[in-house]
Amino acid sequence: MANLDKRGSYMPRAARQKRAERLVAAAGVTGTVGVLGAVLALIGVIGWGLPIIALIIAAVCIVLFRSVTGQR
Numbered sequence: 001m002a003n004l005d006k007r008g009s010y011m012p013r014a015a016r017q018k019r020a021e022r023l024v025a026a027a028g029v030t031g032t033v034g035v036l037g038a039v040l041a042l043i044g045v046i047g048w049g050l051p052i053i054a055l056i057i058a059a060v061c062i063v064l065f066r067s068v069t070g071q072r
Contacts, residue, residue: 020068027061030054 011019037051 016068020065023061023065023068027058027065030061031058034058 031054034051034054037046037054038048040046041048041051
């Protein structure tokens with residue numbers, strides 16, 4: 001009876017909701033930076049490094065958001 005945890009990886013609803021909101025905001029910002037950076041890279045103003053990294057981060061945020069809001 002030493003281990004009385006109800007659930008192994010339980011996260012309260014408010015914490016899940018706050019995490020989901022942060023992930024949506026981060027995905028939106030990095031997605032916007034990625035798209036605008038890609039346009040600027042096509043024009044020749046900046047290189048492709050920043051847009052590619054920003055789009056990868058946006059994709060990771062979307063995957064994490066889906067895991068937070070997934071069916072239980």
